[in-house]
Amino acid sequence: MKIKLNVQLNQTNIKKIQEAAIKALPLTMEAMKTEINNMQVVPKETGDLERSAEVTAEDNKGVLSYNRPQARRLYYHPEYDFRTDKNPNAQGRWLDSFIHGDKKKWLTDTFGILLKQNSGGVIK
Template sequence: MVKVKTKMNRRAIQKISSAQLQALEQVVDGKTEGILTEIANEQVVPKQTGELERGAWVDKTGLKRGKVKIVYDTPYARRLYWHPEYRFRQDKNRNAQGKWLEPWVNGEKTESLVGRFKKLVKRLAGGFIK
């Protein structure tokens, strides 16, 4: 019979847990590398007056559970988002389209988002993650 005794490093676990939340917050709401800045730079949000783009914000009420939401709070945001068949003006935002968040949710931008998150967690964990 083999006996094993383990001892959990609670400080390390706490540091890693808090690093994940900090990294998530920085990825979605960072000033220069935040997702809203990235979306604006990609020029995918339909734009006529710019109100839809300016009305975007990050809802961090679920941050402690590891969930955040990107909210567009104009009355017409849902209609424009879920109807990619509309012909959007492309003189102000050259890549304007419906379902403009899809590249970050399930598409080509997902990997860069996950990669940024991983780098931040590793850095913020204070050396506990190699």
């Protein structure tokens, strides 16, 4: 038995999906930044650390960084007794749930939604 198969790729739609992915990545990172702020997990005294959050997205990589001198010390020391009067869920390693935990699915789901929204109807 022989099966003959002819596959034609729609290059226009492939390009639309690639462009949608480029748009969706920074939007996903911004949504993650907002979600972290809403979760109120970043240690907060004056708000400088929270406001220093910066998103970059290039070469298919998204980065959310906190650009204050205390960021590294607070992030890598979850044993600290963080004040909770301004952010009630303040903690160290506040990004871990997005990297290893339950928010990892939120991140991929959010990217999928934004990819679909920016695909121009190619993804249904």
